[in-house]
Each structure stands twice: as C-alpha cells, then as structure tokens.
Amino acid sequence: MIKLHIKSIILLFVLYKLIKPQIKNNILVRHHQYQYFIKIINNKTVTNCNNVPPEHSCVPLKPRNWGTYVVAPSYKMNACAIGKNFSTMLIAMICYLFNSKKFKNSKHLFAHERWKKRSCIKKNEGNTFEKISKKFNTPDGNITKFINNWNHLVIIRHPIERFISGxxxxxxxxxxxTKNKSDCYECYDDIVCFVEKLYDDIQTTVATNKWASLHLMNHFYPQSWMCQFSEYYNKYKIIKYSSEKEGTKQFYKEMTNYLKDINIPENKIEFIKKQFLIKKVPHSTIDSKERNIYMKKLEESDYIKDMLTRIYYSDFIMFNFEFPELKHYEDSIRVYSNPQNITTSISNINNTIT
Incomplete structure (x- = not known):
C-alpha cells in the first residue's frame, strides 16, 4: 500500500514537471484539450470561424454607438481616436489645428500630451456624430451636412500589434x-490569462450588453466596434498605422498626403511632421525588450494566436488584415478543418461595410 502511494506521488510529480514548462512559457497553458478549427488561405493554415461550436465561436460585430471624436472646425475635420492607434499624437494634432496659436504658445510637444491633462480637453470633443454636428457644424445641427461635407479620419492598427502594445x-x-488590478483582469503579466479573460469578457458583452470599463474597451475591444462604423464606415478616410519601421514611414507619408488633400496649410503640415518625428510618447512600447519577449511568446503559441483571431475576427474582416498563420497546432490537440452540423455563430460583417 505504501509502495503504491509512493508511486502515485512520483507519477504526479512527473506530470507536474511535464506541464510546468507550458505554464511558464505561456504556450498551450491550459491543461484541458483545446480544439482548433482551421482553414487554408493562400497555402497558410489559419483560424476558421464558420460552423464552430459556441465555446469556440469568434466574436461577432457588436457596434458601440459612440466614439472618441476630436474636431478642427476650420478645416471641417473630424477624427475618431482609438486607444493604442497613435491616439495621443492624433488628439494633439487635431488640438493644434483647432487652435494653432494657443497650442504653439503653450510650447507643448504632441508626444507630451496626457489624456487627463490634454490641451483641448472638452473644447473640441464629443462622443457621437450627432453631438459633434450640433456643437460644431451648423446652428441646426444638420447631421446630413456634417456627414457629407466634413472630412472624417480614423487610424487603424493590425489587431495583434495593437493588442501587444496595450x-x-x-x-x-x-x-x-501604480497598476490598477482591473486594467489587466488581475492577470498581471500572464498573457494567456489575460487573453482568456478578455475573450470571456467580450463574449459576455455580446450576450448581455454589459460593457467593460472604459479603459478596457478603448484599448482592447475590437476596433470595428468603435467610431460608429456600422453607420459611417464609408464616410471615413482610413489610414493604417504600424510601429514597424517601414509601416511607420508609409503611415507618415499617407497622413501628410491626406492633410494636403483636405487643404491644411503647408506651414501647419510642416509643424505637424516635425512633431511626429521629435519624440515618441513616453508609454510607447516600440523597440522595448518586453515587447520583443511577448511577440516571441505569441509567435510560438498557436493557442494565443487562435484566441486573438477569435477575439478580433471582425477587425480582420472589416479592415482587410491577414489572419495570423498557425504553425504548431498539429503538435497539440484535436484539429477540425471541416466541422459539420454545428450552428454558425458569426454575423455577416460584410453587410456592414458594403
């Protein structure tokens, strides 16, 4: 009996040693089986969101009927700011265009703006197209004129790059x-814990209409839910931002061309360009060792990539981003490439953007 007990302890210890590295490295961290539902696109294996069981469903589009809007009425310019999408610099740029003289006299840098102490706080802002129209467009607040006659800008980022940055x-x-526990679901730096709780949280919002904190929504909820895209997608000029070197160059080029197209004076464009290049925002994660560590963790873990694809599925579709490739799924669990007889759980997002 004692020998049997000792053998049981040894077996448990061996099993613990086997699963501990998975926990430590955040790769396939959960002990239960994880099922992959896959498809092939351009010879790459990616997440499949069609005809999957509810517990593996991709998050559908759920429009949030407001956003964070900042305006420069002199140029009929309205921008929707999304957290982790160059938002600090965008809000500062629009503030400068709203009152250039005052902003320059304050000697502020775009990069030094703070959300709670931003230079134009409550002066050029609103949270719906309707409110912005009434406040800044015409005395009668004609929403149709505002929609059709103003320039509407939004900056979009690859969902996974945005997630890692946040x-x-x-x-x-x-x-x-200084860290608020609720900001990270009390997961601290455990990326798998955070991804799983984010998925559950967003699916709860879909099912119950109970929204998370403003902080979590602005920085981690799908971009496609924001900025009233379900109503005004086709009215936006969408510029994609990336913190990667070549992507940043392309972004600055597109932004400069856009400002020229909407007739921003050349001297103001030059001031804006200099502000973009002077200094990064203090909370930027670009080139940080921590970012590199977690990007590597993500690249090595099909579990994390699959979960993030399911969370941000509507972003990938609406903004035409490529799905991340799954490379190691065959080493782990059961795989379904053509699941049958299971109820479809994803809304047709294409109806929103056509």
Whole structure:
C-alpha cells in the first residue's frame, strides 16, 4: 500500500514537471484539450470561424454607438481616436489645428500630451456624430451636412500589434504600485490569462450588453466596434498605422498626403511632421525588450494566436488584415478543418461595410 502511494506521488510529480514548462512559457497553458478549427488561405493554415461550436465561436460585430471624436472646425475635420492607434499624437494634432496659436504658445510637444491633462480637453470633443454636428457644424445641427461635407479620419492598427502594445504598456511595463488590478483582469503579466479573460469578457458583452470599463474597451475591444462604423464606415478616410519601421514611414507619408488633400496649410503640415518625428510618447512600447519577449511568446503559441483571431475576427474582416498563420497546432490537440452540423455563430460583417 505504501509502495503504491509512493508511486502515485512520483507519477504526479512527473506530470507536474511535464506541464510546468507550458505554464511558464505561456504556450498551450491550459491543461484541458483545446480544439482548433482551421482553414487554408493562400497555402497558410489559419483560424476558421464558420460552423464552430459556441465555446469556440469568434466574436461577432457588436457596434458601440459612440466614439472618441476630436474636431478642427476650420478645416471641417473630424477624427475618431482609438486607444493604442497613435491616439495621443492624433488628439494633439487635431488640438493644434483647432487652435494653432494657443497650442504653439503653450510650447507643448504632441508626444507630451496626457489624456487627463490634454490641451483641448472638452473644447473640441464629443462622443457621437450627432453631438459633434450640433456643437460644431451648423446652428441646426444638420447631421446630413456634417456627414457629407466634413472630412472624417480614423487610424487603424493590425489587431495583434495593437493588442501587444496595450498588453505590454498596461500589464507588463506599468509599475505594480501604480497598476490598477482591473486594467489587466488581475492577470498581471500572464498573457494567456489575460487573453482568456478578455475573450470571456467580450463574449459576455455580446450576450448581455454589459460593457467593460472604459479603459478596457478603448484599448482592447475590437476596433470595428468603435467610431460608429456600422453607420459611417464609408464616410471615413482610413489610414493604417504600424510601429514597424517601414509601416511607420508609409503611415507618415499617407497622413501628410491626406492633410494636403483636405487643404491644411503647408506651414501647419510642416509643424505637424516635425512633431511626429521629435519624440515618441513616453508609454510607447516600440523597440522595448518586453515587447520583443511577448511577440516571441505569441509567435510560438498557436493557442494565443487562435484566441486573438477569435477575439478580433471582425477587425480582420472589416479592415482587410491577414489572419495570423498557425504553425504548431498539429503538435497539440484535436484539429477540425471541416466541422459539420454545428450552428454558425458569426454575423455577416460584410453587410456592414458594403
């Protein structure tokens, strides 16, 4: 009996040693089986969101009927700012165009703007097209004129790059003494814990209409839910931002061309270009060792990539981003490439953007 007990302890210890590295490295961290539902696109294996069981469903589009809008009425310019999408610099740029003289006299840098102490706080802002129209467009607040006659801008980022930027900023680099536990679901720097709780949280919002904190929504919820895209998608000029070197160059080029197209004076464009290049925002995660560590973790874990694809599925579709390739799924669990007789759980997002 004693020998049997000892053997049981040894067996448990061996099993613990086998699963501990998975926990430590955040790769396929959960002990239960994880099922992959896949498809092939351009010879790449990616997540399949069609005809999958509810527990593996991709998050559908759920429009949020408001956004964070900042305006420069002199140029009929309205921008929707999304967290982790160059938002600090965008809000500062629009503030400068709203009152250039006052902004320059303050000697502020775009990169030094702070959300709670932004230079144009409550002066050029609103949270719906309707409110912006009434406040800044015409005395009668004609929404049709505002929609058709103003220039509407939004900056979009690859969903996974945006997620990593937010996670490293708020959950990894931010000092624990100033960190709000609820900002990261009390997962701290455990990326798998955070991804799983984010998925559950967003699916709860879909099912119950109970929304998360403003912080979580602005920085981690799908971009496609924001900015009233379900109503005004075709009215926006969409510029894609990337923190990668070549992507940043292309972004600055597109932004400069856009400002020229809407007749922003050349001297103001030059001022804006200099502000973009002077300094990065203090909370930027670009080139940080922490970002590199978590990007590597993500690349090595099909579990994380699959979960993020399911969370941000509507972003990938609406903004035409490529799905991340799954490379290691065959080493792990059961795989379904053509699941049958299971109810479809994804809305047809294409109806929103056509």
């Amino acid at each position: 996670f490293v900023h708020f959950c990894v680099k931010q000092p624990k003494k």
